[in-house]
Amino acid sequence: MKLLEERIRRDGVVKEEGVLKVGSFLNHQMDIELLDAMGAEFKRLFADAPINKILTIETSGIGIACMAARHFDNCPVVFAKKAKSINLTGDQYVTKVQSFTHGKVFDVIVEKRLIGPEDHVLLIDDFMAMGAAMNGLLDLVGSAGATVEGIGIAIEKGFQPGGDSLRQRGYRVESLAIVESMDAQTGAITFRQL
Amino acid sequence: MKLLEERIRRDGVVKEEGVLKVGSFLNHQMDIELLDAMGAEFKRLFADAPINKILTIETSGIGIACMAARHFDNCPVVFAKKAKSINLTGDQYVTKVQSFTHGKVFDVIVEKRLIGPEDHVLLIDDFMAMGAAMNGLLDLVGSAGATVEGIGIAIEKGFQPGGDSLRQRGYRVESLAIVESMDAQTGAITFRQL
Numbered sequence: 001m002k003l004l005e006e007r008i009r010r011d012g013v014v015k016e017e018g019v020l021k022v023g024s025f026l027n028h029q030m031d032i033e034l035l036d037a038m039g040a041e042f043k044r045l046f047a048d049a050p051i052n053k054i055l056t057i058e059t060s061g062i063g064i065a066c067m068a069a070r071h072f073d074n075c076p077v078v079f080a081k082k083a084k085s086i087n088l089t090g091d092q093y094v095t096k097v098q099s100f101t102h103g104k105v106f107d108v109i110v111e112k113r114l115i116g117p118e119d120h121v122l123l124i125d126d127f128m129a130m131g132a133a134m135n136g137l138l139d140l141v142g143s144a145g146a147t148v149e150g151i152g153i154a155i156e157k158g159f160q161p162g163g164d165s166l167r168q169r170g171y172r173v174e175s176l177a178i179v180e181s182m183d184a185q186t187g188a189i190t191f192r193q194l
Numbered sequence: 195m196k197l198l199e200e201r202i203r204r205d206g207v208v209k210e211e212g213v214l215k216v217g218s219f220l221n222h223q224m225d226i227e228l229l230d231a232m233g234a235e236f237k238r239l240f241a242d243a244p245i246n247k248i249l250t251i252e253t254s255g256i257g258i259a260c261m262a263a264r265h266f267d268n269c270p271v272v273f274a275k276k277a278k279s280i281n282l283t284g285d286q287y288v289t290k291v292q293s294f295t296h297g298k299v300f301d302v303i304v305e306k307r308l309i310g311p312e313d314h315v316l317l318i319d320d321f322m323a324m325g326a327a328m329n330g331l332l333d334l335v336g337s338a339g340a341t342v343e344g345i346g347i348a349i350e351k352g353f354q355p356g357g358d359s360l361r362q363r364g365y366r367v368e369s370l371a372i373v374e375s376m377d378a379q380t381g382a383i384t385f386r387q388l
Binding site: 023024028029030031032033035036058059062063065066067069070074075076077078079081084102110111113114 | 217218222223224225226227229230252253256257259260261263264268269270271272273275278296304305307308
């Protein structure tokens with residue numbers, strides 16, 4: 001998506017160790033017009049999929065998912081929660097997600113009543129790198145017996161294996177921008193041709 | 195706002211100790227049409243205010259804030275982050291917020307470049323009870339030298355002092371539903387007449 005690539009080039013900041021900061025427009029401050037355009041693009045890419053629910057994970061995916069939902073007939077958005085304490089009443093699906101940013105494993109939950117076998121789910125997140133968060137969401141959807149219609153990502157780090165690994169497993173992964181390489185010295189960013 | 199009050203009566207669950215669960219439509223699963231209608235109502239209430247930025251706090255305010263921003267000329271949304279580790283480079287405003295739900299104090303940050311004296315800010319959150327999160331946001335806005343145009347809340351607990359205390363301090367607080375009392379035994383909810 002040209003609009004997003006141009007914005008990343010203009011306002012993204014490349015840091016050492018494969019870190020790309022996009023907090024001025026995507027995940028700390030959010031440019032609502034950009035998010036709306038991204039939502040329309042997700043709809044174009046998944047136009048043929050019978051999506052009736054969008055699932056994301058707190059925190060940075062929520063705004064993107066809500067703005068996208070407008071383009072999917074206002075379908076409901078569910079965000080998986082990073083649990084501080086697991087409520088063992090049996091009314092939640094639980095999985096574990098490795099956070100490379102924070103260097104720890106945390107529990108992620110969704111209430112069982114919010115997703116079930118009747119659901120056709122689009123998974124949305126702001127970034128895909130190793131795919132840890134997405135694998136957690138896939139685990140939750142699998143536990144619920146719901147159907148994964150696709151995975152929509154704002155920015156994929158093409159130099160990390162998450163996205164291509166999920167494609168090889170047969171998932172339909174659509175990333176609006178795929179960064180093939182970044183140079184923290186020069187700030188240069190190369191995108192994969194989509 | 196009748197639509198929200200009716201939804202709370204229908205799908206909200208009253209728990210002991212003043213807890214109201216609205217996860218099926220507001221802050222775990224989000225009803226996007228409802229959030230859009232709430233955004234339009236915030237715009238109606240603050241139509242005369244020169245708002246150019248919306249500030250919220252992760253996590254539950256983000257979806258509401260993004261959907262509201264569409265009605266404020268797509269103004270940018272910033273969410274304050276609950277910091278796991280404070281980056282002491284001086285490029286962030288920092289405050290402390292007491293979480294009564296989690297029984298601890300955590301640091302909340304906003305990057306300085308995202309808010310400044312030129313900003314006229316609408317603060318948005320899903321709930322107001324003691325007002326702890328909102329006071330944290332007000333502290334951040336004050337540090338930035340920005341102007342608070344108002345405070346927009348989805349559900350205010352009128353039996354807790356946060357909202358009325360902020361009104362007494364001169365802030366313009368508009369809550370779409372104010373719960374005056376709740377009964378965990380019967381599930382009955384009484385709303386303040388607005």
